[in-house]
Each structure stands twice: as C-alpha cells, then as structure tokens.
Amino acid sequence: MKELEQIRTMYQHKNKDIHNLDTWNEVKNLFLGKNGYVTSCMKEIKNLDPKDRKSFGEAVNQLKNEITVLLDKKKVELENLEIEEKIKSMPRLDLTIPTQEECGSLHPVTIVQQKLIDVFRSMGFAVEDGNEIETEYNNFEAVNIPKHHPARDMQDTFYLNNGQLLKTHTSASQNRIMKKYGAPLKVIFPGRCFRNEELDASHENTFFQMEGMMIDKDVSISNLIYFMKTMLSEVFGKEVNVRLRPGFFPFVEPGFELDCSCPYCGGKGCKVCKQSGWIELCPCGMIHPNVLTMGGINPEEYQGFAFGLGLSRLVMMTYGIDDIRHLNGKDLKVLEQTKVK
Ligand code: FA5
DSSP states (O other), rough: OHHHHHHHHHOOOOOOOHSSHHHHHHHHHHSSSSTOOOHHHHHHGGGHHHHHHHHHHHHHHHHHHHHHHHHHHHHHHHHHHHHHHHHHSSOOOTTTSOOOOOOOOOOHHHHHHHHHHHHHHHHHOEOOOSSSOHHHHHHHHHTOOTTTTTGGGGGOBBOOTTTTOOOOSSSGGGHHHHHHHHHEEEEEEEEEOOOOOOOTBBBBBBEEEEEEEEETTTHHHHHHHHHHHHHHHHTTSSOOOOEEEEETTTTEEEEEEEEEOOOTTTOOOOTTTSSSSEEEEEEEEOOHHHHHHHOOOOTTTTTEEEEEEEEEHEEEEEETOTTTHHHHOOOOHHHHHHHHO
C-alpha cells in the first residue's frame, strides 16, 4: 500500500512534466505500460496473501483508474494546445481592413463604338458584326476592286495560307450584308481591320473602323450629309458642320472625304485640327452600281450611300491620345484616364 502511495506521488510529479505527446507517451508507458509501475503492482496481486489480495487489488485498480483519467485529460489539453498553436501560426486575414478599389474598365474604343451604335440605332440603323478573316472576293472583288486593280496597293494586305486574308477594311462586309438584308436597308458594322502598315503615331497594323450603309429609293448625297452631321454632333456633344471633298474609292461614285468642323476650336484653328479648322474624318460616297449589283440589289431601282469611319482615330481625337499605338498597348494608365467613373 505504501508503494502505491509512492507511485501516486511520483505520477503527480511526472504529470507536470508532460508538455507534448512524446512525453505523454513516455509517462503512460512508465506507469501503465507492459512493465510500468502500476502494471507491475497488478502482476504482484496473485503472489499476495489471500487476505490482502482484495484490498490491494482494489487499491491498485483505483490508482490505475486515477492515472488513466489524468492521462486522458492531459491528452485532450495537449491536442487543444496543438490546434491553438497551429491557428496562431496561420496568416491572419482581417476582413475589416479597407481595400483599395481595383476595378477594370471598358476600352476607349469600346466606349466610343457603343456611343456611335446608340446614335445610329436611334436613327433606325441595324448593327451587324463582320468577320475578321475574309475571302479575297468580299474584301476586294465585291467592292469593285478586281485582281490587279491598283487600288489594292493602297491596302497592304495580310494574306493567309488558305488564300483568305485579314480584312483590310469594314467594306469587306458590304456584300454579305446586302445579300442578307436586300433593299431597303440601314446598317452599321463596326470592326477590327488589319493592314501591313509602316507604323507611326497615326497608323497601326490593327485598328478599328465603323462602316455604314443606307440603301433605298431616292437616297441622295443630302441624306449622307444629314446622317454624318447628326452622328458627329452627337458624338462630340455639340453642333458641328461637315464638308465634302472629292475622294477616290472604287466602290463609291461619286466618292468623298468628309471633313468635320473642329469641335475643339469651333473652326478657328487649333492644335487638333492643325490650324485648319477642319478635321478629316470619314471617307464616304454613293455606292457604286457594280457593288449594288454584286450584292443582288438592282441599281436602277435603288441607290445608297456608304461611309467608313476611322474609329480608332476618332477615339484618339475624343480622348486627346497622341499616338494610336497606345490603343493596342498594355499601358494601363491609358485605360485609367478614359475610365467611365
Ligand atoms: C477605307 O478603308 C474605305 N473602305 C472607307 C470607305 C467606306 C470609303 C465606304 C467609302 C465608302 P481608308 O483606307 O481611307 O478607306 O480608311 C478609312 C479610315 O480608316 C481612314 O480615314 C483612317 O481614319 C482609318 N485608317 C486607315 N488605315 C489606318 C491605319 N493603318 N491605322 C489607323 N487607322 C487607319
């Protein structure tokens, strides 16, 4: 019995030394293991005098239970401690710290294109999408530029191995759209164009145009002037004037270069209009009868106008961007400045 008391006291000391699972296992083995103190006492029971066996047996069992309970309690404490340590060492996420707002925005070309679409839609125009990979027929032949025509040299073209090409102008969609809608029609079709250009501040190899066509009976140059003037006044948010100068494009007759009175100086002359008071904006003209015929429309019955606005250049002007290459570049500062807040 005295020995049991010593074992109990010994355990109480050892219990304080348990700081992790390794020492817990060591202590458990020391007392309850195969040759542990308590186990050895239990083995002794059979050798005792029969009159002492019962009381000693009960005392050993009680000691065993006490130590088992204390060991179990210790184990739970150690496991909880381990979890707490893990939590402490994890990076803390404070959801209450205010974060910097990092929001994306629409590209300036998209913003201006959407504005133009809204204006034309309000005037009854449908909006079509064009292909970026086109047939040579649609890009050239169908707009009255047959093989070996010198006008092909004006648009240095990326040809693909399969004989198709990257469209050099949105006019490439004219034929498909005429065949799709027939006459009368009012359609705009913005799109990305590609030319193998010598790059500079106003020439990119990949740029945007927005084309439009109106075909009906009795359509005249006056209609063309009206729609262009309305569109540009809406885009610049103020009344502008337009003027036509002769221009040559095989798919229109007569063909024009349309200039817009400078919206920045009101025509007095400034940096944007290079002191001329006018800005060259949009080639256009009355659709050539050959083009109408190839599109399945009878030129004896219908006439129409077409225009091909240089959308990328309009965007540059709208936002005062001095180099077209910014529009395809990766400088996020450009987007930051044109961001719609
Ligand atoms: C054409 O592409 C004709 N298809 C436009 C047209 C349509 C005329 C319908 C008549 C009727 P042009 O090659 O001039 O035309 O290009 C039209 C506009 O696209 C130019 O005024 C210019 O603003 C823009 N543009 C042309 N090449 C580039 C380029 N490399 N980089 C940026 N913008 C360009």
